[in-house]
Ligand code: SF4
């Protein structure tokens with residue numbers, strides 16, 4: 001009984017102390033939370049050589065290559081980072097951008113153009 | 124009230140308005156003042172509670188609507204006004220609509236009984252305390268009606284739980300109030316306030332000799348107001364929202380309003396009984412010192428009201444603190460706690476106070 005009462009007083013004191021602490025709230029649209037260095041966000045591609053490795057390793061079948069269009073399907077992507085890990089020329093990078101919500105379904109198809117490598121290959 | 128009455132009649136006589144007009148309108152004005160003050164205080168109170176709960180849990184509380192979130196309550200009220208009023212099929216329509224209104228009335232009447240300053244008590248009866256104690260239990264009636272008329276199992280259980288709770292906690296309250304009545308030898312709230320003004324200042328107020336009663340009163344009022352940790356009638360993990368499950372829009376707003384109104388009224392009541400009501404904690408009023416002449420004499424009444432409000436907000440702060448700290452009790456523990464611990468304690472307290480009055484009577488007379 002006495003012990004319970006002591007614990008109750010202790011909890012009251014603890015709660016009261018929190019009154020003077022700085023709030024941990026992050027006001028989101030104005031301030032954004034910092035993410036880690038290895039955070040895997042929206043994928044980015046530049047300098048693809050069309051080897052097709054990423055298509056094979058992607059567990060979600062989210063990558064498509066059509067001629068010179070490199071397409072990430074963000075509806076399928078699970079941000080595992082396999083594509084960027086296995087790419088032989090490190091063409092794919094996972095950026096820190098995590099604000100991917102959108103009102104338009106077409107925005108979820110990420111389209112990157114493949115440039116510059118065709119001529120070298122013909123040689 | 125008499126002093127104000129004479130001032131008012133004199134003022135009317137100067138402008139050649141018949142006395143009968145003054146007799147009729149005089150009692151309308153304080154009623155309007157109380158009503159407007161109640162609405163304003165509730166608006167502040169809701170924000171106060173949400174801000175404090177935020178700070179207690181290291182959050183910021185509402186801070187988007189208006190500067191520092193001051194308009195949040197207004198925005199909520201506007202949202203509730205715009206919502207649809209739904210009456211469920213099978214509900215008892217008349218009772219269902221009547222319950223929120225019945226709940227709001229005792230709050231208004233109860234506020235009229237409180238002496239806000241030495242001249243401003245709307246209804247100054249000899250037995251103010253008794254009337255208040257009875258009125259404070261009135262919300263349970265409308266909660267039971269709401270629970271019954273909703274035709275919903277959750278509402279019904281909530282209403283019935285509330286009745287059991289009030290039955291258990293009203294007795295300790297009555298005994299504690301009785302001990303204060305014994306100390307002050309009066310049932311009039313103004314007399315009780317005046318009985319606490321003596322040379323001991325803050326220690327002369329009844330919270331000091333009657334510290335057990337003060338604690339009991341705080342606990343039991345929490346239960347009577349259905350606040351954490353005694354908010355079983357609206358325990359959302361078991362009963363959705365308890366008695367107001369089926370209420371929406373304006374009717375829900377009325378429940379909400381009267382809950383906070385009752386919180387305010389009860390905290391006023393406690394501060395009158397135990398914290399010296401409108402008395403200044405410094406022993407004498409500050410306004411005659413700060414402002415000389417007739418202005419200071421009139422400002423005394425506002426200062427008295429200010430002290431009363433400050434004390435009541437201190438008590439509300441304690442209530443919110445408790446809400447931020449303690450989890451909800453189980454239904455059975457709640458009743459056991461009252462019948463096994465609080466009721467004997469309150470009777471012991473009453474005996475102690477009677478003995479104190481008998482032997483040391485002169486000090487606390
Ligand atoms: S991150 Fe994973 S799921 Fe997304 S495209 Fe790359 S391999 Fe596929």
Ligand code: SF4
Pocket residue numbers: 045047048049050051052053054055083086087088089090091092
């Ligand atoms: S992105 Fe990298 S792994 Fe994928 S096809 Fe291009 S070069 Fe190959």
